[in-house]
Amino acid sequence: MDVSHSIRERTIAENSLVILLQGLHGQVTTVDLRDESTARGSVINVDAFMNIRLEKVLYRDRRGRVSSMDDLFITGRNVRYVHIPDSMNIIETIETQLAKIHRVRNFGASGGRKEYSKKK
Amino acid sequence: MVVLKSLHPPSEGVRLQQADTTAVLDGKRLGSGTLFVAEAHLSWFDGSGMGFCLEYPSISLHAISRDLSAFPEEHLYVMVTAELDDEAEAEQQDKASDDEESDSDSEDSGTITEIRFVPSDKAALEPMFSAMCDCQALHPDPDDADTDDDDYEGEEYDVEEAEQEQGRGQGDIPTFYTYEEGLSHLTSEGQATLDRLEGMLAQSVAQQYHMAGVRTDVPSVEFEDGMEVDSSTVTGQFDDADVDHW
Numbered sequence: 001m002d003v004s005h006s007i008r009e010r011t012i013a014e015n016s017l018v019i020l021l022q023g024l025h026g027q028v029t030t031v032d033l034r035d036e037s038t039a040r041g042s043v044i045n046v047d048a049f050m051n052i053r054l055e056k057v058l059y060r061d062r063r064g065r066v067s068s069m070d071d072l073f074i075t076g077r078n079v080r081y082v083h084i085p086d087s088m089n090i091i092e093t094i095e096t097q098l099a100k101i102h103r104v105r106n107f108g109a110s111g112g113r114k115e116y117s118k119k120k
Numbered sequence: 121m122v123v124l125k126s127l128h129p130p131s132e133g134v135r136l137q138q139a140d141t142t143a144v145l146d147g148k149r150l151g152s153g154t155l156f157v158a159e160a161h162l163s164w165f166d167g168s169g170m171g172f173c174l175e176y177p178s179i180s181l182h183a184i185s186r187d188l189s190a191f192p193e194e195h196l197y198v199m200v201t202a203e204l205d206d207e208a209e210a211e212q213q214d215k216a217s218d219d220e221e222s223d224s225d226s227e228d229s230g231t232i233t234e235i236r237f238v239p240s241d242k243a244a245l246e247p248m249f250s251a252m253c254d255c256q257a258l259h260p261d262p263d264d265a266d267t268d269d270d271d272y273e274g275e276e277y278d279v280e281e282a283e284q285e286q287g288r289g290q291g292d293i294p295t296f297y298t299y300e301e302g303l304s305h306l307t308s309e310g311q312a313t314l315d316r317l318e319g320m321l322a323q324s325v326a327q328q329y330h331m332a333g334v335r336t337d338v339p340s341v342e343f344e345d346g347m348e349v350d351s352s353t354v355t356g357q358f359d360d361a362d363v364d365h366w
Contacts, residue, residue: 033180035201035232049260053253057183062232067190069197071246072183073253077261078201 003104009048010101019101021046021082023093031074032081037061039072050076124150124170133159136251140240143172144195146233155237157251159258162198164237174200174235176259182252184245185236195238196248201231 004010013019021043030040031052041057057069084090136157143150143164153166162179165171182198185191239245306314 035180039181047257049257051253051256059183065190067185068187069183069185071249072181073249073256074181075177075179075256075261077177077263078180 003100004048006048010104012048014098014101016048017094018046018048018050019097020084020090020094021050021052023097024082024084024088027085027088029085030083031079032083033074034078034080035062036080039069039074041069041072044071047076050079052076052079052082124166124172126169127163127165127171127173129154129165129171130156130158130160130163135159135255136247138237138239138241138244138248142238142240144191144236144238145172146235152240155239155248157248157255159255162252162255174198176256177261179252179256180232182249182256184249191236193238194242194245195236196245196252198235198237198252200233200235 004013013022024043024046026042028040028042030038031054032038037060039054039057039059041054044053044055046052052074054072054074055070057072058066059069059072060066134156136155138155138157140152141155141164142152143155143166150164151166153164153171156163156165161173161175163171163173178200180199180201182196184194185197186194188194191197237248239248
């Protein structure tokens with residue numbers, strides 16, 4: 001998953017645990033929603049607002065009915081829990097994600113010409 | 121909850137428009153119409169111009185459902201939740217849906233409405249889904265305590281910090297700006313310096329200009345009066361000069 005192109009999103013991610021969720025790219029996880037339904041699928045993207053995109057999803061609604069969805073987008077506001085796979089090293093994932101953001105920010109600094117990222 | 125009203129389709133910010141799309145609201149088919157995925161709202165209109173409009177913050181999730189056991193056709197599934205503090209709406213929904221559905225018992229998250237958009241062109245499902253994702257991202261949760269305007273300033277400090285860190289070994293490398301960016305970063309001192317330098321540059325070019333004539337190493341500034349004399353005697357002397365100045 002690429003680092004977000006938005007400075008604002010990178011800064012928000014850097015300062016919150018959302019950055020951990022962004023390291024879940026490709027992993028199969030279960031997301032519990034506020035309304036007590038759950039969605040299990042592979043993480044395609046998580047943005048700084050915790051909006052989560054999953055694919056190949058098994059969605060169980062709050063009444064227990066299961067259906068499968070190809071592509072699912074959950075609004076960040078409606079996320080209650082995200083299950084981190086046991087196999088994942090949380091600290092390492094956070095550090096890797098932080099390093100990605102710093103690489104983007106310092107792009108070119110060691111070479112001489114620094115890109116000043118300015119929103120126009 | 122969603123009553124069909126006579127509304128106007130959105131005129132701007134329309135990311136996607138999908139005709140021949142049936143809307144199914146909580147299991148009730150509303151017929152075929154056109155879905156508009158606009159940046160401000162999500163709306164759908166049937167053939168007679170009646171329709172409904174959804175606000176993105178009220179949409180909890182949306183998905184492409186190809187599971188025919190859940191619903192007989194492939195469709196775009198949208199779940200709409202009433203806000204917790206929107207008591208009036210929740211009450212209204214409870215009253216309206218009491219006889220129809222048994223799940224109107226008050227949930228923590230309020231009443232939920234399921235809407236399915238069934239396009240006749242199934243290939244449109246992915247663009248519909250993507251357009252909705254894009255528009256959802258435009259409406260981040262306003263209640264989220266983490267989203268601070270200070271974040272912008274945080275970014276700038278980080279940049280400088282990073283420069284200092286890097287400066288241990290490579291502090292001599294200057295930061296380059298484009299002309300416009302550079303100008304906007306000038307302090308008044310900087311502007312004065314720039315003016316002086318530009319003035320000096322202008323003078324030195326003027327010197328080159330006059331070097332094409334009689335005077336060679338004498339600065340033109342000292343002979344301001346003499347310049348008039350020069351111009352009368354050497355008119356046309358500089359016609360072949362390449363210096364295109366002022």
